[in-house]
Amino acid sequence: MNAETAGLPCPALDEIAIGPVLHALADPVRLDIVRQLAGSEFEVPCGGFHVTVSKSTLTHHLRTLREAGVLLGRQHGTTRYNSLRRKDLDTLFPGLLDGILAAPR
Amino acid sequence: MNAETAGLPCPALDEIAIGPVLHALADPVRLDIVRQLAGSEFEVPCGGFHVTVSKSTLTHHLRTLREAGVLLGRQHGTTRYNSLRRKDLDTLFPGLLDGILAAPR
Numbered sequence: 559m560n561a562e563t564a565g566l567p568c569p570a571l572d573e574i575a576i577g578p579v580l581h582a583l584a585d586p587v588r589l590d591i592v593r594q595l596a597g598s599e600f601e602v603p604c605g606g607f608h609v610t611v612s613k614s615t616l617t618h619h620l621r622t623l624r625e626a627g628v629l630l631g632r633q634h635g636t637t638r639y640n641s642l643r644r645k646d647l648d649t650l651f652p653g654l655l656d657g658i659l660a661a662p663r
Numbered sequence: 664m665n666a667e668t669a670g671l672p673c674p675a676l677d678e679i680a681i682g683p684v685l686h687a688l689a690d691p692v693r694l695d696i697v698r699q700l701a702g703s704e705f706e707v708p709c710g711g712f713h714v715t716v717s718k719s720t721l722t723h724h725l726r727t728l729r730e731a732g733v734l735l736g737r738q739h740g741t742t743r744y745n746s747l748r749r750k751d752l753d754t755l756f757p758g759l760l761d762g763i764l765a766a767p768r
Contacts, residue, residue, distance in 0.1 A: 576766035580689035586682055651766050653758025661681035661756050 566624060566631035566638070571646050574627030579651070582626035583658060587611055588619045592642065595629060596659055601639035671729060671736035671743070676751050679732030684756070687731035688763060692716055693724045697747065700734060701764055706744035 583589055587609060594607055609616055620640060623629045630641050637659050688694055692714060699712055714721055725745060728734045735746050752760050 576763060577689060577691055577694065580685050580763070584682060584685035584689050589682065591683075611682075632767060651762035653765075654762025657756035657759025657762060658685070660758075 559652050563632050563634045566633060568624050568630060568643075569627045571627075571650070574611070574646065574650055576651060578626040579628060579647070582623050585619065585622075587615075588623055588628075589658070591616075591619060591623065591640075592628060592655075593659065593663075594639060595642040596655070601632075601641045604638045604640065611642075631643075666737045668737050671738060671750075673729050673735060674732045676732075676755070678686070679751065679755055682758060683731040684733060684759075685735050687728050690724065690727075692720075693728055694763070696721075696728065696745075697733060697760075698764065698768075700706075700747040701747060701749070701760070706737075709743045709745065714768045730756060 590609065591607055595602055604613075604616060604620065607616060609636060611619070620629070620631065620638075624631050624640075627643060627646065630643055632639050642655075644655060688697060694759075695714065696712055700707055704741065709718075709721060709725065712721060716724070725734070725736065726745075729745075730737050732748060735748055737744050749760060
């Protein structure tokens, strides 16, 4: 039997506001997560991030990013896959993500 | 006698980091200050901002923005003038400021 896929809750395009997006991106771990997503051709499962925080802290950061509208999450069986809402962010805030990703680490 | 002008402490270009910049911009009052600076042809004195916060809170927000590298401040007599470090930010994080300023309020 195939596992079902379910999208995790996230704001619609017109619900994404710049304040929560900037707040979400201002944290160094979350910014690192966004960089890893931006550098990945595919969705990244929660276990696929290179981070030094605990699994529960990572989950918290991913939720913060998701609820701000920065990334999409989907549950497939026991795995959560994450992807950057690049097109949505580029539509709403053209240049923002590129400017942030251009920053030296 | 002319009043002396003194630049207030701020990071050099190569000391500006994306994390503090995003943190500074994530606050709604500070983002509003940045919008007002971006919309002004001239420097804005501290008393020239349209904000609903107290003078001391405004001072705190301006310092946060200045120390992050988002704006420059100069003291001239009893007046502090503020200006956006637009060129510096565009150099370091091309597109960031435009993307943020494009956001609906």
